[in-house]
Amino acid sequence: MKVTVQPSRLGGTLLVPASKSVMQRACAAALLAKGDTLLGNPGTSADDEAALAVIAAMGATVRKQGDHILIGSSGLQIEGPLTVDCGESGLSIRMFTPIAACSSQPITMTGKGSLVNRPMDFFDKVLPSLGVVVCTTEGKLPIGIQGPLRPGNLRIDGSLSSQFLTGLLFAYAAAGAQDVSIYVDGLVSKPYIDLTLSVMRSFGLSCPENKNYQEFYFNPTTV
DSSP, X not given: OOOOOOOOOOOSOOOOOOOHHHHHHHHHHHXXXXXXXXXXXXXXXXXXHHHHHHHHHTTOEEEEETTEEEEEESSOOOOSOEEEEOTTOHHHXXXXXXXXXXXXXXXXXXXXXXXXXXXXXXXXXXXXGGTOEEEEETTEEEEEEEOOOOOOOEEEETTSOHHHHHHHHHHHHHTTOOSEEEEEESOOOHHHHHHHHHHHHHTTOOOOEEETTTEEEEOTTOO
């Protein structure tokens, strides 16, 4: 069969699902922002589903309502030892591990597929300085953590992945960080940090002042 397509004008409206980057950040923000959140036209990828499962494990209620998802949350609510499966999502494991570390409960962060071979020794180096007990398998999954995370002035290597910084920004907001900074060397993927900060603001979370992507300062009066 031959089909001939003639030049023409396209018209109409197309509604596309949210990107994985937006959807997963929105899930994290909805978990930390107390109250109900209605996500319209949510993403449906495996990584998006993993993020929804993670926040449900951490205390949120997740209900699908047609083309929307209703998320109810009273903040991070973890009772007793917990294992959290992030599927194969690199963003979810790097973002939700610091968030989970805000809890005083023992938590095991795990995943599957290629995720189990990705280096996670960043957490071995960084989280203990924030009061978190960390145990990895030679720098890989699973990651055992027990907080609570205590925000403090911190310097990190931003050349590994901006996703680690995204997790710390959410965690600092969740832990009520005040008058402290995260200093970052060699940050990559700066637009993704812009996205993280935009989502935090949209959900009313405490948002740091971005000082040229080299310092993120949590002022107690800044939201």
